[in-house]
Amino acid sequence: MNCLFFKIFKSEVVILIIACLFYEAGFSQNDDGVRLIKLDEAIQLGIQNNNQLKIAKTDVAIANENLSQSQIAKTPVIGLNMGYNYIGNPKIFEGFYEKNTTIDYYNQQGSASVFASMPLYYGGAINNQIDKQQLIANMQESVAKMTETEIKQTITTQFFTLEKLYKQIEVTKQNIVNTDLRIKQLNSRVANGQNLKSDLLRTELQKSNFEVAVFRSSNSIELISNYLDILTGLPTNTKLKPVLDGILIPKKEVSLDESLNDAYQNRYEIKRSEINVKIAESSLDITKSGFKPFVNANLLFNTQYPAQWPNYTDNILNYWVAGVSLSWDISSFYNLKHRVSADKQQIDKSNVALAVTKDQINQDVKGAYIRFMESVRNIVTFKKDVDLALSNYKIVKSRYDNDFAVISDIVDAELQLNEAKISLNNANVDAIIQYYSLQYAMGKL
Numbered sequence: 001m002n003c004l005f006f007k008i009f010k011s012e013v014v015i016l017i018i019a020c021l022f023y024e025a026g027f028s029q030n031d032d033g034v035r036l037i038k039l040d041e042a043i044q045l046g047i048q049n050n051n052q053l054k055i056a057k058t059d060v061a062i063a064n065e066n067l068s069q070s071q072i073a074k075t076p077v078i079g080l081n082m083g084y085n086y087i088g089n090p091k092i093f094e095g096f097y098e099k100n101t102t103i104d105y106y107n108q109q110g111s112a113s114v115f116a117s118m119p120l121y122y123g124g125a126i127n128n129q130i131d132k133q134q135l136i137a138n139m140q141e142s143v144a145k146m147t148e149t150e151i152k153q154t155i156t157t158q159f160f161t162l163e164k165l166y167k168q169i170e171v172t173k174q175n176i177v178n179t180d181l182r183i184k185q186l187n188s189r190v191a192n193g194q195n196l197k198s199d200l201l202r203t204e205l206q207k208s209n210f211e212v213a214v215f216r217s218s219n220s221i222e223l224i225s226n227y228l229d230i231l232t233g234l235p236t237n238t239k240l241k242p243v244l245d246g247i248l249i250p251k252k253e254v255s256l257d258e259s260l261n262d263a264y265q266n267r268y269e270i271k272r273s274e275i276n277v278k279i280a281e282s283s284l285d286i287t288k289s290g291f292k293p294f295v296n297a298n299l300l301f302n303t304q305y306p307a308q309w310p311n312y313t314d315n316i317l318n319y320w321v322a323g324v325s326l327s328w329d330i331s332s333f334y335n336l337k338h339r340v341s342a343d344k345q346q347i348d349k350s351n352v353a354l355a356v357t358k359d360q361i362n363q364d365v366k367g368a369y370i371r372f373m374e375s376v377r378n379i380v381t382f383k384k385d386v387d388l389a390l391s392n393y394k395i396v397k398s399r400y401d402n403d404f405a406v407i408s409d410i411v412d413a414e415l416q417l418n419e420a421k422i423s424l425n426n427a428n429v430d431a432i433i434q435y436y437s438l439q440y441a442m443g444k445l
């Protein structure tokens with residue numbers, strides 16, 4: 001049964017594409033300043049120019065720089081200290097400033113030292129911090145991919161919605177042409193007394209309603225085109241018209257189970273939630289490293305003038321020092337217990353959030369799958385409606401031409417045919433939209 005739906009869907013989409021190509025040739029001649037655009041081109045422009053995606057990519061670059069910065073913690077710290085002082089000759093006072101003696105002192109004093117320190121063991125804090133920053137970088141990359149996928153989905157939906165509106169205008173304009181012909185006929189028939197004036201007024205009202213529908217659809221085209229301009233980075237107020245060349249058509253039957261499996265493997269929301277769990281676990285490891293001692297290797301070279309050890313001498317004193325230092329915050333065993341507990345609760349929370357994400361994706365995939373199958377069924381139904389409405393219109397028109405039906409009958413028949421044509425067009429385009437929505441839900445867009 002599903003295979004039959006897909007075959008019907010393929011044939012109807014091909015018919016839709018051929019019809020739109022013929023329509024494009026006639027309609028584009030009447031629309032100056034319209035830019036023709038393909039779906040692939042619109043998506044590529046969105047990836048290149050969309051500001052939200054640019055922000056997400058900048059966040060990725062920042063996260064990678066922070067990762068490189070965290071890796072520097074493994075390298076030695078090297079420093080240089082230098083100093084110079086001029087010391088005036090000191091005076092020694094006896095009593096309460098009664099008598100003083102000036103001391104001949106070294107007026108020039110200078111020192112310099114070069115030191116280096118390298119972490120040997122920090123309880124795993126440095127490596128855990130690097131791992132955490134790597135996870136954050138992976139998170140930002142996942143966010144960028146999610147943003148790109150969302151932009152693709154939005155562009156795709158708006159692209160086909162735009163095509164739907166153009167097709168509605170085409171069908172409605174053709175009805176306006178037919179109504180104009182009927183108004184000309186009615187003017188003659190009313191003048192000859194064959195029809196009532198009310199018949200002419202009703203037909204003119206029908207034409208007015210068609211014109212209002214075209215006006216509304218044209219305004220919607222302007223709004224959606226402007227939205228697509230923003231998404232793709234095109235100049236604002238560029239009126240766009242879709243070209244359906246190269247539209248993807250499903251070539252094989254898709255099952256719900258396969259769709260769910262693909263979604264669990266491909267959706268970036270799941271990958272992001274999994275990274276959140278790992279980040280929470282990394283935070284716990286960093287906290288636990290506070291229970292362990294820190295060990296550093298130290299090296300120092302110092303020079304000073306005048307030498308002050310053991311006594312002042314008019315010489316330069318140089319010495320170097322190498323050693324290992326250890327520091328251990330014993331109070332961490334009771335100071336960090338609440339932070340450890342909070343980190344464990346954060347891990348539990350991240351795992352629950354992962355389960356919620358999977359449930360949401362399950363719902364998204366199932367909803368997209370059902371809507372897609374529904375849209376395929378609708379094509380069959382609306383195609384039958386068009387055939388029935390067309391048959392009814394031919395019968396009513398034949399009766400009207402032979403004076404066996406009133407004008408209200410043929411007006412109603414035309415309205416039914418017009419609505420059936422628009423519904424069929426909408427069903428064809430909706431099937432394509434739902435197909436891409438299913439691809440998005442599966443993480444394949």
